[in-house]
Amino acid sequence: MDVWKLNLRHLRSVAMTVRLGNLKAVAKKINLSQPAVTQSIIKIEEWFGAQFFVRHPSGMHPTEFANVLSPRIEMALNLIGSNRVTSTQARAFLSLSKTGSYVAASRDIGISQPSLHRNVADLQSVLNFKLVEPRGRGIALTPKGISVARKFLLARLQLEAGFSEIYALLGKETGHISIGAMPLSRASLLPSVLVAFQKRHPHITISVVEGGHGELIEPVRDGHLDIIIGAIREHPIGKDLIQIPLFTDQPVVIGRKDHPLTKVFEKNACCQNSQIMKLAHYPWYMPGKGAPINVVWRELFNRVPVDIPNIPIMGGSVMMIRQLLLETDGLTLLSPDQVAVELEADWLVQICTVPEWMQRDIGITYRTNWHPTRAQSYLLELLNHHSRK
Known part of the structure; x- marks a missing residue:
């Protein structure tokens, strides 16, 4: 066009x-x-x-x-x-x-x-x-x-x-919608929303650009992306952007099914200080320091206090982290939705839950002067509807 x-x-x-x-x-x-x-x-x-x-x-x-x-x-x-x-x-x-x-x-x-x-x-x-x-x-x-x-x-x-x-x-x-998808949004929310959207608007093309917040924020400012879906930032990101929360995510500690800690922790136990000290003895695979999940992860250990565990390999790819967990005694902090298939197949297990203060808001980021079309407005309605399920 x-x-x-x-x-x-x-x-x-x-x-x-x-x-x-x-x-x-x-x-x-x-x-x-x-x-x-x-x-x-x-x-x-x-x-x-x-x-x-x-x-x-x-x-x-x-x-x-x-x-x-x-x-x-x-x-x-x-x-x-x-x-x-x-x-x-x-x-x-x-x-x-x-x-x-x-x-x-x-x-x-x-x-x-x-x-x-x-x-x-x-x-x-x-x-x-x-x-x-x-x-x-x-x-x-x-x-x-x-x-x-x-x-x-x-x-x-x-x-x-x-x-x-x-x-x-x-x-x-006709038309086109460009979506920036951060890791958690790709797990279950966005796929189900896009399936529902295409049923009503089969002639609207959608492109999904995957990346972290730092990679996606300027493209949405420039207009190359219409919206970003993912963890929203607590600190101000500029008057030219709006962040709207959709739901609150509760991450959990994930490891392989026969991880040594599965013999020590009760199933689905909440991490207390004594458990957190044990968690610190293992390597972790986490996103970089700028990611919100990394910030709260560090705070988890600082509050004990105990030394921050080693991160031998740093990255936000869930596929990479999954494979690292399967082959090592490493741990990570993820939403259960991000590894739902692996948890159901019993390849990975939930080692323990974490305190509620570690919850993170998942939402939408878009330009302040963005005026969605009817089709784009319907996409936002679907995101709100599916996030409440």
């Missing part, structure tokens, strides 16, 4: 007509002739194959199509900032920021290098500041260029969301 194929001036005419309801007033507001505004609206209607306005002597009455798209257009135009920026310029600069060179960008969007250079130069002239600078054989974005690229990408996402909702109204639903 290439939103830049549509003229931003035409889209602005639609949004302003919804707002003012009078073509004469719109023409005056955006410095176009009245016939030009009329032609702009006709071109948008022809593009989508839908009627956006009903013409009345009293003015232009927006249909549902116009009412759905207009707020998205306004948000996109606010992000773009200048009324003089064209779709061609925005498309060229976004491609250049993504590929890092004029050669690659010209191939990416299928225009000649001179045309690409001209569009980027024109954009810099319109904005009145430098966006790119040479670096080696390629280019690098200036600080202002980085900011503009992020805003243009978010503007494109707003338009894509609006177009997706138009097509849904026309019975031609």
Whole structure:
């Protein structure tokens, strides 16, 4: 869905007509002739194959199509900032920021290098500041260029969301949702939610990007991801992001079925100080220090107090940790959902439970200015519903 194929001036005419309801007033507001505004609206209607306005002597009455798209257009135009920026310029600069060179960008969007250079130069002239600078054989974005690229990408996402909702109204639903999935969300919650979502929205494509919080937080800020699902942070992560808790997870100590501690601890016993001191004698396989589960794990031993156990291999991959546990006397701290199959098969066992203060909130993180489509809103409803099961 290439939103830049549509003229931003035409889209602005639609949004302003919804707002003012009078073509004469719109023409005056955006410095176009009245016939030009009329032609702009006709071109948008022809593009989508839908009627956006009903013409009345009293003015232009927006249909549902116009009412759905207009707020998205306004948000996109606010992000773009200048009324003089064209779709061609925005498309060229976004491609250049993504590929890092004029050669690659010209191939990416299928225009000649001179045309690409001209569009980027024109954009810099319109904005009145430098966006790119040479670096080696390629280019690098200036600080202002980085900011503009992020805003243009978010503007494109707003338009894509609006177009997706138009097509849904026309019975031609299309669209894409990008989800950042941290380890715990991949265990059971997200798969069951996606199965339910696809039953209602089979034509929406979903991409799931796996990673830790540090790997996913900037992509959601930049608009490459719509949401992140996973352990939410207690410390502030910025006013541009919102964290919504879904459920509370209680991790447990996991080891192999014939681990020496299974002969010492009562089944499903809660770890008291004497048990925690025994846990400290074994190697542990844990995520890095920045992970919330690592923080509470360290606190578990500090409160006794007892020396922090050795972590010979550090990492967040549950598949790797599972194999390490099966072949060693090592231990880890995980949610039972993350190793449900292994626990059911009796390959791994729960060594003991941990105090309630070690619980962690699992939730959703998204941009403050994110306005979900109907399909995206349904996905959020499913996440809330399934997290309560």
